[in-house]
Amino acid sequence: MNFQSKISEISTENNSLLCIGLDSDINKIPFHIKGTDNPQYNFNKAIIEATHDLVCAYKPNSAFYE
Known part of the structure; x- marks a missing residue:
């Protein structure tokens, strides 16, 4: 299955065209998550x-992971 087919399928399944940006600024992650071993991963996982x-999609912002 190609990317376009996957997006079409999930957007139909979830009735959504919403894409969430995963812009995990380490300075803005909640304190209870910031204290974990891998705060950006745990924050994004919770989202x-x-x-x-x-x-139907997630878009990580690579600038926050460099």
């Missing part, structure tokens, strides 16, 4: 777990 049925 994805809370929204996976509402969106």
Whole structure:
């Protein structure tokens, strides 16, 4: 299955064209997550777990992971 087919399928399944940006600025991550071993990963994981049925895509911003 190609990318376009995957996007079409998930957007139909979730009735959404929403794409969430994962712009995880380490200075803005909540304190209870910031203290974990891998705060950006844990923050993004929590966002994805809370929204996976509402969106069709996620877009990480590479500038926050360099």
